[in-house]
Amino acid sequence: MGAVTSLSDLKPGSTGEVVSLQAWGLTRRRLMDLGLVPGTRVVALRRSPSGDPTAFFIRGAAIALRREESRQVLVRPV
Amino acid sequence: MCGRTNDRAFAAARHPQGYIDTSYRDRMVTALYARAEAIASRVVKKNASGFFALEERLDAIVTSRVWGYPIMLALLAFVFWLTLKGANYPSGILANLFFAFQDVLSAFFYHLGAPDWLHGIVVAGMYRTLAWVVAVMLPPMAIFFPLFTLLEDLGYLPRIAFNLDSFFKKAGAHGKQALTMCMGFGCNAAGVVGCRIIDSPRERLLAVLTNNFSPCNGRFPTLIALSGIFMGGFLTTWSGTMLAVLTVTAIIGVGILLMFFTTWFLSRTVLKGEPSFFILELPPYRPPQVLRVIVRSLLDRTIYVLARAVLVAAPAGAFTWVLANLRLSEGTIIDHLACIFQPIGKMMGLDGYILLAFILGLPANEIVLPILLMSYLSAGMLMEVDGLRALGEILMDKGWTLVTAINFMLFSLLHWPCGTTLLTIYKETKNWKWPLLAAAVPTVIGFALCFLVKLLAGLMGIMAAG
Numbered sequence: 001m002g003a004v005t006s007l008s009d010l011k012p013g014s015t016g017e018v019v020s021l022q023a024w025g026l027t028r029r030r031l032m033d034l035g036l037v038p039g040t041r042v043v044a045l046r047r048s049p050s051g052d053p054t055a056f057f058i059r060g061a062a063i064a065l066r067r068e069e070s071r072q073v074l075v076r077p078v
Numbered sequence: 079m080c081g082r083t084n085d086r087a088f089a090a091a092r093h094p095q096g097y098i099d100t101s102y103r104d105r106m107v108t109a110l111y112a113r114a115e116a117i118a119s120r121v122v123k124k125n126a127s128g129f130f131a132l133e134e135r136l137d138a139i140v141t142s143r144v145w146g147y148p149i150m151l152a153l154l155a156f157v158f159w160l161t162l163k164g165a166n167y168p169s170g171i172l173a174n175l176f177f178a179f180q181d182v183l184s185a186f187f188y189h190l191g192a193p194d195w196l197h198g199i200v201v202a203g204m205y206r207t208l209a210w211v212v213a214v215m216l217p218p219m220a221i222f223f224p225l226f227t228l229l230e231d232l233g234y235l236p237r238i239a240f241n242l243d244s245f246f247k248k249a250g251a252h253g254k255q256a257l258t259m260c261m262g263f264g265c266n267a268a269g270v271v272g273c274r275i276i277d278s279p280r281e282r283l284l285a286v287l288t289n290n291f292s293p294c295n296g297r298f299p300t301l302i303a304l305s306g307i308f309m310g311g312f313l314t315t316w317s318g319t320m321l322a323v324l325t326v327t328a329i330i331g332v333g334i335l336l337m338f339f340t341t342w343f344l345s346r347t348v349l350k351g352e353p354s355f356f357i358l359e360l361p362p363y364r365p366p367q368v369l370r371v372i373v374r375s376l377l378d379r380t381i382y383v384l385a386r387a388v389l390v391a392a393p394a395g396a397f398t399w400v401l402a403n404l405r406l407s408e409g410t411i412i413d414h415l416a417c418i419f420q421p422i423g424k425m426m427g428l429d430g431y432i433l434l435a436f437i438l439g440l441p442a443n444e445i446v447l448p449i450l451l452m453s454y455l456s457a458g459m460l461m462e463v464d465g466l467r468a469l470g471e472i473l474m475d476k477g478w479t480l481v482t483a484i485n486f487m488l489f490s491l492l493h494w495p496c497g498t499t500l501l502t503i504y505k506e507t508k509n510w511k512w513p514l515l516a517a518a519v520p521t522v523i524g525f526a527l528c529f530l531v532k533l534l535a536g537l538m539g540i541m542a543a544g
Binding site for chain 1: 103104107108111112115134137138141142143144146147240241242243244245247253353355356357358359360361362
């Protein structure tokens with residue numbers, strides 16, 4: 001268990017466990033709808049060739065998120 | 079609903095550090111997911127390999143820093159090449175068939191003793207335009223569309239959106255616009271409807287207004303035919319074909335660049351706003367059902383082209399024939415109309431007839447070239463255009479140069495959308511302001527660009543002569 005970091009700082013290939021969401025309102029709801037709730041394991045898959053967005057493996061689906069959104073998800077590297 | 083599991087799941091999710099937000103909604107969502115996971119883990123079997131299979135390796139290649147963009151370009155060029163090469167042969171066969179049947183029709187009319195004007199409207203106007211549209215337009219569409227559907231089926235398009243999102247973001251738009259842009263290559267009206275996948279109204283409008291920068295299937299064959307004639311040496315040689323493919327790819331490239339520029343411009347003027355929330359699912363690749371796709375899209379396209387040919391091209395053909403054959407004092411109506419547009423056409427390195435053909439072609443882009451040929455040829459008869467060479471001879475006979483061809487292609491890419499698309503934009507936005515803007519923006523750019531090309535060509539000519 002490492003220090004808490006955000007999903008956007010997760011290196012491709014590494015896994016993190018969601019700790020909390022730093023978003024409110026609609027954004028928070030959308031992130032939760034993806035299944036990003038505390039305890040969920042997320043794998044960073046790869047970045048777009050231009051550096052953003054990044055594809056994450058979330059609950060059996062590959063989902064691409066921009067840095068704006070993934071910054072708001074705090075994770076603990078596993 | 080969740081019973082006692084709820085508390086247990088919640089306890090499991092709770093962190094010693096107390097990071098968890100304790101609002102009611104959060105607890106509910108967390109509990110729901112925990113419950114769903116528990117059920118799923120009992121009944122769903124997963125492959126041990128998970129997602130690190132072939133998929134991962136494919137994705138690593140098509141979205142790689144080095145290969146991502148070249149692969150997209152290469153695929154695009156490959157699709158054009160197949161379309162170019164593949165369409166040439168069936169086009170010739172269809173043209174021969176149709177024109178052979180036309181002689182039968184003419185003989186039949188003659189036999190009945192029908193008046194000349196009736197034969198003109200029905201055979202020379204309607205039937206010829208219809209035949210032309212089907213012979214020239216159908217083969218490229220019938221090849222391009224299945225290829226595109228295969229890419230769609232495979233799941234490659236979301237990867238394009240993934241690769242291009244940061245550019246769209248810089249332009250103030252949504253990455254999903256990459257998808258609607260791709261749909262536009264098939265048909266802009268379909269592309270505009272496809273914009274519904276973009277949630278934010280502002281970003282949806284950006285995608286709707288700039289969809290016309292993807293040259294649709296109605297304009298593709300025109301681009302292909304002209305680049306085949308003027309760049310490709312009638313596609314007889316390997317190097318000529320390659321040059322034609324490069325030309326078409328370059329025109330598409332210009333379209334995409336201008337689409338980004340226009341999106342950027344609109345999102346800073348008429349459609350100001352913040353980028354909305356971005357989520358894009360990259361669905362698993364599926365092996366496409368090749369045969370099913372080919373058969374289905376062949377049928378789809380064929381029916382679509384035939385329906386448009388009968389509903390739009392035939393009446394437009396009849397109308398144009400009348401215009402080209404009704405004499406008013408010195409010349410036909412077409413001549414008079416073309417005279418009006420001649421100065422502005424000349425300024426753009428085109429001519430009055432070409433501009434008029436684009437205007438009369440408003441119902442459908444497929445009929446721009448046949449209308450132009452009909453108005454070029456004496457007595458308004460659409461000649462037997464069997465293949466590129468004959469078409470090229472007609473155009474060069476009318477004073478076309480390389481500059482005319484380049485500007486015709488540019489204006490074909492950059493002018494108002496067809497009537498169907500404009501109507502679709504109105505239906506989607508419920509406001510006539512947007513279709514008008516969607517027509518004005520590319521037209522202004524088209525005028526400016528054609529003017530610029532003519533100016534440059536003139537300067538180069540002066541330099542060469544000096």
